[in-house]
């Protein structure tokens with residue numbers, strides 16, 4: 650791991666924010682429909698800093714940053730997500746050219762859809778022309794890291810990301826999404842536990858996930874919107 654990557658970290662504060670250290674670039678990204686698939690469009694510019702605190706309770710008046718509102722709203726940020734390893738939690742889907750592990754941790758970003766079907770259909774037909782590439786794309790573009798694609802030798806196919814954080818917006822659903830964390834940034838629980846290192850994951854920022862600290866798409870039914 651290079652020096653820049655080794656300095657990056659996210660620390661969860663008990664019933665409070667995520668403290669991000671190590672100069673991690675921060676930007677807003679808009680989930681945007683493109684035919685039957687989706688792409689990211691850049692959103693607002695956000696201030697950059699060596700250390701910053703991202704709201705976890707959903708009540709900040711200065712989103713995506715913490716403004717102390719978690720104290721006033723008595724935020725209960727208890728971490729309830731499984732700490733089992735991804736491979737132990739995930740279900741295996743086998744296809745002719747590719748296999749897929751799926752841990753069902755959905756942030757409802759919908760990048761698993763394409764013009765030729767969803768990732769599970771594409772895996773099943775991964776020996777057909779053009780389906781292999783599309784199966785890989787729809788798996789690796791899932792921000793939640795729910796989907797991990799492998800070739801038939803078991804080699805994981807995963808993009809290389811520089812550490813960065815994207816604040817997701819989902820105007821198609823008229824909601825604000827979670828915090829997309831890219832590039833193997835370590836995540837430390839309030840009790841000091843280090844979660845399994847992952848290349849992609851989405852953190853909850855509406856405060857209502859049942860799998861805290863991770864997003865479980867609850868922001869959609871609760872209509873979370875981070876407008877001030």
Ligand code: FES
Pocket residue numbers: 664665666667703704705706707708709710714715716717718719720
């Ligand atoms: S976590 Fe501090 S305002 Fe939301």
